[in-house]
Amino acid sequence: xxxxxxxxxxxxxxxxxxxxxxxxxxxxxxxxxxxxxxxxxxxxxxxxxxxxxxxxxxxxxxxxxxxxxxxxxxxxxxxxxxxxxxxxxxxxxxxxxxxxxxxxxxxxxxxxxxxxxxxxxxxxxxxxxxxxxxxxxxxxxxxxxxxxxxxxxxxxxxxxxxxxxxxxxxxxxxxxxxxxxxxxxxxxxxxxxxxxxxxxxxxxxxxxxxxxxxxxxxxxxxxxxxxxxxxxxxxxxxxxxxxxxxxxxxxxxxxxxxxxxxxxxxxxxxxxxxxxxxxxxxxxxxx
Numbered sequence: 001x002x003x004x005x006x007x008x009x010x011x012x013x014x015x016x017x018x019x020x021x022x023x024x025x026x027x028x029x030x031x032x033x034x035x036x037x038x039x040x041x042x043x044x045x046x047x048x049x050x051x052x053x054x055x056x057x058x059x060x061x062x063x064x065x066x067x068x069x070x071x072x073x074x075x076x077x078x079x080x081x082x083x084x085x086x087x088x089x090x091x092x093x094x095x096x097x098x099x100x101x102x103x104x105x106x107x108x109x110x111x112x113x114x115x116x117x118x119x120x121x122x123x124x125x126x127x128x129x130x131x132x133x134x135x136x137x138x139x140x141x142x143x144x145x146x147x148x149x150x151x152x153x154x155x156x157x158x159x160x161x162x163x164x165x166x167x168x169x170x171x172x173x174x175x176x177x178x179x180x181x182x183x184x185x186x187x188x189x190x191x192x193x194x195x196x197x198x199x200x201x202x203x204x205x206x207x208x209x210x211x212x213x214x215x216x217x218x219x220x221x222x223x224x225x226x227x228x229x230x231x232x233x234x235x236x237x238x239x240x241x242x243x244x245x246x247x248x249x250x251x252x253x254x255x256x257x258x259x260x261x262x263x264x265x266x267x268x269x270x271x272x273x274x275x276x277x278x279x280x281x282x283x284x285x286x287x
Contacts, residue, residue: 002197002199002200002201003199003200003201004190004193004194004199004200005131005188005190005193005194005198005199005200005203006190006238007190007234007235007236007237007238008188008189008190008234008235008237008238008239008240009187009188009203009232009233009234009235010185010186010187010188010232010233010235010240010244010247010248011185011186011187011188011230011231011232011233012183012184012185012186012229012230012231012248012251013137013183013184013185013186013210013227013229013230013231014181014182014183014184014227014228014229014230014231014253014270015137015181015182015184015214015225015226015227015228016179016180016181016182016225016226016228016265017177017179017180017182017222017223017224017225018178018179018223018224018225018263018264019176019177019178019179019223019224020176020177020219020221020222020223020224020225021175021176021177021221021222021223022041022043022047022177022180022182022222022223022225023042023043023044023047024175024221029175030175031145031175032143032145032175032176032177034143034145035138038142039142039143040138040139040141040142040143041138041139041142041143041177041180041182042136042137042138042139043136043137043182043184044136044137045133045134045135045136045137045184048134048137048184048213049111049115049134051209051213051214051216051217052111052206052209052210052213053068053070053071053110053111054213054216054217055208055209055212055213055216055217056068056110056111056205056209057071058216059205059208059209060110060205064108065107065108065110066110067108067109067110068109068110068111069105069109069111069112069117070111070117076119076121076122077121077122077123079105079109080101080105080119080121080122080123080125081122081123083101083104083105083108083125084097084101084123086104088100088103088104089101089104097124098124098125098126099126101119101123101124101125101126102119102125102126102128104125105117105119105125105128106128106196106197107197110202110205112128112130112196113128113130113131113196113197113198113202114130114131114132114196114198114202114206115130115132116128116129116130116196117130128195128196129192129195130192130196130198131188131189131190131191131192131193131195131196131198132186132187132188132189132198132206133186133187133189134184134185134186134187135184135185135186136184137182137183137184138182138183138184139180139181139182139183140180140181140182140183140253140268141180141181141255141262143177143180144177144178145175145176145177146175146176146177146178147173147174147175148173148174148175148176149171149172149173150171150172150173150174151169151170151171151172152169152170152171152172153168153169154168154170155168155170174221176223177223178263179262179263179264181228181253181262181265181268183253185244185248187244188203190238191238207230207232207286210227210230210286210287211227211230211286211287212227213227214226214227226265227287228265228287229270229285229286229287230285230286230287231251231272231283231284231285231286232283232284232285232286233247233281233282233283234281234282234283234284235280235281236280236281236282237280241278241279241280241281242278242280242281246278247277247278247281250272250273250274250276250277251270251271251272251273252270252271252272252273253268253269253270254268254269254271255267255268255269256268256269272285
C-alpha cells in the first residue's frame with residue numbers, strides 16, 4: 001500500500017569532482033560552467049536531474065510506474081499519444097481527456113510525478129508541477145579551469161592523411177577542474193506530491209539515486225565525481241516548522257587549512273549545529 005508524503009522536506013547535497021568537467025557549457029566551448037563574477041563553479045539542476053533519471057531508468061528497467069519521459073532520443077509527443085490510447089483517457093469525456101491523460105502520465109512516468117513536465121506540445125496532457133525542486137549546485141570555493149592539449153593518433157579521412165604526409169596525428173583540447181566541492185539545495189513539497197501521486201517509496205528511490213547516480217555515469221570527460229553528503233531536514237508537518245534557509249545555515253562547510261589549495265574532500269570539514277535545530281524538525285545524514 002502506498003504511503004503518502006506527509007512532511008515537508010528540505011535537503012543539502014554535497015558532491016565533488018576531481019580532474020574532470022562536471023557540467024560543460026555549450027555557449028563557452030563546453031568549458032566547465034562558472035559564475036563569471038565570483039569564479040565559483042556551477043552545475044545546473046537539469047544536469048543533475050538527467051543523472052537521476054538515468055539511474056532510475058537502469059534501476060527499474062522500465063518497470064510499470066517507473067518509465068522515464070525525458071530520456072535520450074525520446075519523442076515526447078509519441079509518449080503523450082500513448083497515454084491517449086489508455087482506457088482511462090478513451091473513456092473520458094472530451095473536456096476531461098487532458099486531465100485524465102495528465103493522471104496517466106503521472107502514474108506511468110517517474111520523472112513526471114517527481115520533477116513535473118509541460119505536456120501541451122501535441123495532444124494536451126496538461127502541465128505538472130513536480131514536488132521535488134532543485135537549485136543549481138555551486139562550488140564552495142572558486143574553481144580553476146585547466147586546459148590540456150591532447151593528441152589523437154588518427155585522422156578522419158584519407159585526404160587529411162595525405163595533407164599531413166601520413167603523419168596522422170590531430171590535436172585537441174580538454175578542460176578540467178582539478179578539484180571542487182559543490183553544494184546543491186533541494187525541496188520536497190507534500191502538497192504537490194499528493195497531486196502527482198509521488199509517495200514515500202518514490203522519495204526513497206530519489207534519495208537512492210542521489211547517492212548512486214555518479215557510479216552509473218562514469219565518463220573520461222567528467223573525471224572522478226562522487227556523492228559526499230546528503231543532509232535531510234524532515235519537518236513534522238506539511239507546512240514546515242522553519243524556513244529552509246534557517247535550516248541550511250546550520251550546516252557549516254569550511255576548509256581545514258585556508259592556506260592550502262583544496263584537492264580532496266578531506267580538505268574540508270562539515271559541521272552541523274544540531275543544538276539549534278528548530279522544534280519539529282528531524283535531521284538525517286546519508287552517503
